[in-house]
Amino acid sequence: MGARRLSDSLWLVDTGSAYDCHVYVADGGSGAALIDCGTGLAAERLLEGIEATGCLDRLSHVLVTHYHADHAGGAAGVRAGRDVRVLASAETAAALGAGDEDRTQVAVARAAGVYPADYRYPACRVDEVVADGARHEVGELSVTVHASPGHCDGHLCFLVDDGDRRALCTGDAIFSGGRVSIQPIPDCSPYLYARTSQRLAELPVDMLLPGHLDLVLTNGSADLARAAESFRRLIPPPNILKADDAEPG
Numbered sequence: 328m329g330a331r332r333l334s335d336s337l338w339l340v341d342t343g344s345a346y347d348c349h350v351y352v353a354d355g356g357s358g359a360a361l362i363d364c365g366t367g368l369a370a371e372r373l374l375e376g377i378e379a380t381g382c383l384d385r386l387s388h389v390l391v392t393h394y395h396a397d398h399a400g401g402a403a404g405v406r407a408g409r410d411v412r413v414l415a416s417a418e419t420a421a422a423l424g425a426g427d428e429d430r431t432q433v434a435v436a437r438a439a440g441v442y443p444a445d446y447r448y449p450a451c452r453v454d455e456v457v458a459d460g461a462r463h464e465v466g467e468l469s470v471t472v473h474a475s476p477g478h479c480d481g482h483l484c485f486l487v488d489d490g491d492r493r494a495l496c497t498g499d500a501i502f503s504g505g506r507v508s509i510q511p512i513p514d515c516s517p518y519l520y521a522r523t524s525q526r527l528a529e530l531p532v533d534m535l536l537p538g539h540l541d542l543v544l545t546n547g548s549a550d551l552a553r554a555a556e557s558f559r560r561l562i563p564p565p566n567i568l569k570a571d572d573a574e575p576g
């Protein structure tokens with residue numbers, strides 16, 4: 328419970344919910360960013376976790392990698408009553424802003440048992456649409472946006488640079504070991520995934536902080552290279568989703 332410190336500037340927040348993705352806090356001193364928000368099913372625990380990082384009062388940005396409910400559903404609860412700016416891609420802004428359960432595949436995922444039967448996807452206004460190459464200052468941190476479609480439309484990765492270490496928050500794009508999350512949904516594209524992996528593999532990265540499973544705290548570039556090399560041989564890398572488990576994606 329609480330939060331686990333990963334570096335001088337980064338934390339992993341424990342929401343306690345198996346439905347949620349990994350949620351990170353980037354502490355830039357005079358400002359701080361939340362990177363992904365979970366489903367919103369554990370909204371109180373999420374806020375307690377951010378509080379444990381000491382950043383709740385200084386939270387200035389919410390960065391959303393993509394519109395899937397396990398990453399974006401908690402945004403509305405964090406934004407409510409706080410002076411924070413939610414940043415996301417145009418595709419995420421449209422779907423999250425409308426609470427669109429079809430575009431985001433929430434309805435399909437709920438029917439598949441990925442989310443509880445009574446779960447509803449909370450709409451959240453996106454304050455600023457960001458695109459590939461955009462750069463933001465979060466306090467003393469530099470955050471660069473990298474478009475990374477493939478897992479779904481409008482997916483973004485965020486490169487957080489504190490001047491000492493570079494961390495790529497990859498959402499559901501690339502995972503530890505160079506694994507991926509390919510699902511039979513309309514906006515998942517192995518072709519775009521391959522192109523994304525080639526582009527991300529060009530980034531020098533210390534930490535690779537994915538939305539699920541293991542974190543990579545050193546030499547994250549090696550894991551990015553593994554995914555790219557597999558796609559280069561026209562073989563999709565290993566999928567994090569296996570038939571015998573139901574990891575939310």
Ligand SMILES: [Zn+2]
Pocket residue numbers: 393395478479499576
């Ligand atoms: Zn996803």
